[in-house]
Amino acid sequence: MRRPESQPKICDYEGSNYRVDFWEGKGRDYEDQVERIALRRLLPGSGRRLLEVGAGFGRLTSEYHAYERVVLLDYSFSQLEYAREKLGDGRFTYVAADAYRLPFRPGTFDGATMIRVIHHMADVPAVMRQIRRVLVPGGIFILEHANKRNIKAMLRYATGRQKWDPYDFKPVEFVELNFDFHPEYIVQQLEQAQLKLETRFPVSFFRVDALKNTVPTQLLVGVDALLQHSGLLVTPSVFTRSHTVGNSADNLNTSFIFVCPDDGDELSHDGDTLVCRQCGKAWAQREGIYDFKAPVNEMET
Ligand SMILES: C[S@@+](CC[C@H](N)C(=O)[O-])C[C@H]1O[C@@H](n2cnc3c(N)ncnc32)[C@H](O)[C@@H]1O
Numbered sequence: 382m383r384r385p386e387s388q389p390k391i392c393d394y395e396g397s398n399y400r401v402d403f404w405e406g407k408g409r410d411y412e413d414q415v416e417r418i419a420l421r422r423l424l425p426g427s428g429r430r431l432l433e434v435g436a437g438f439g440r441l442t443s444e445y446h447a448y449e450r451v452v453l454l455d456y457s458f459s460q461l462e463y464a465r466e467k468l469g470d471g472r473f474t475y476v477a478a479d480a481y482r483l484p485f486r487p488g489t490f491d492g493a494t495m496i497r498v499i500h501h502m503a504d505v506p507a508v509m510r511q512i513r514r515v516l517v518p519g520g521i522f523i524l525e526h527a528n529k530r531n532i533k534a535m536l537r538y539a540t541g542r543q544k545w546d547p548y549d550f551k552p553v554e555f556v557e558l559n560f561d562f563h564p565e566y567i568v569q570q571l572e573q574a575q576l577k578l579e580t581r582f583p584v585s586f587f588r589v590d591a592l593k594n595t596v597p598t599q600l601l602v603g604v605d606a607l608l609q610h611s612g613l614l615v616t617p618s619v620f621t622r623s624h625t626v627g628n629s630a631d632n633l634n635t636s637f638i639f640v641c642p643d644d645g646d647e648l649s650h651d652g653d654t655l656v657c658r659q660c661g662k663a664w665a666q667r668e669g670i671y672d673f674k675a676p677v678n679e680m681e682t
Pocket residue numbers: 391392393394395399434435436437438439440441454455456457460478479480481495496497498501
């Protein structure tokens with residue numbers, strides 16, 4: 382695929398076994414359950430159209446039952462294939478695309494979520510601007526981010542076992558395309574993208590193998606759910622909810638949601654492809670998934 386030189390690198394999960402290598406049977410029931418509790422606290426009672434950015438294999442998509450329509454977007458076609466197999470079509474639309482180049486009209490969604498994804502983003506302002514653009518005025522954005530100022534990191538730093546400073550404002554890239562963020566940095570970035578923070582809270586207090594292996598999961602989950610109200614932002618994961626401020630477009634009632642990801646222009650149907658009226662690039666729909674990763678009429682370079 383030809384991407385502009387200036388585009389940030391992508392942490393590509395294409396073909397990865399993320400579901401079975403990281404989640405299923407891997408001792409992460411605790412994390413999964415506390416994230417669901419956090420999401421339920423933040424999701425509205427009803428909604429029209431939700432965008433899940435970096436939906437992966439659809440682990441959390443079952444939580445979005447209050448929305449009339451849910452668009453699952455991920456850069457990995459194979460993750461979406463699995464999600465579609467599990468969830469079917471119904472209320473769901475599957476879109477393989479880059480979060481830095483969202484192929485949607487401005488103001489297409491009244492809600493967006495991004496869970497366990499921003500830690501792969503080298504250009505946080507760019508991705509937040511994109512999400513802001515596709516939300517209607519007052520649209521809500523639920524974001525989970527990895528927190529660099531967590532207890533483990535603070536202890537390691539204090540005892541000299543970690544070089545990077547957990548109190549420093551700047552993101553830290555501890556492994557290529559894996560970032561931890563200071564909670565205040567995230568708030569600043571949300572504000573710069575005209576997303577106003579409503580609330581945020583700590584999640585996953587007990588992400589420690591020694592505890593998870595000895596204490597019953599339901600006990601850890603129950604105590605975590607209580608501590609989520611503590612305001613102690615010292616966990617490896619922080620959930621935030623914000624909403625768009627300022628003027629923006631409203632295309633919530635428009636049923637055709639797509640635009641060309643490269644230039645934002647209108648698309649026309651040509652059989653199974655969507656063709657940009659401006660640049661002529663054609664984007665295919667295959668196996669029930671809209672594929673905006675590479676145009677079908679442009680050769681690899
Ligand atoms: C750690 S997984 C999280 C998946 C899901 N949100 C969950 O919590 O189970 C990160 C996902 O982000 C996707 N991703 C990373 N960079 C992306 C980008 N630039 N655009 C779209 N998706 C991206 C990956 O393909 C992967 O599926």
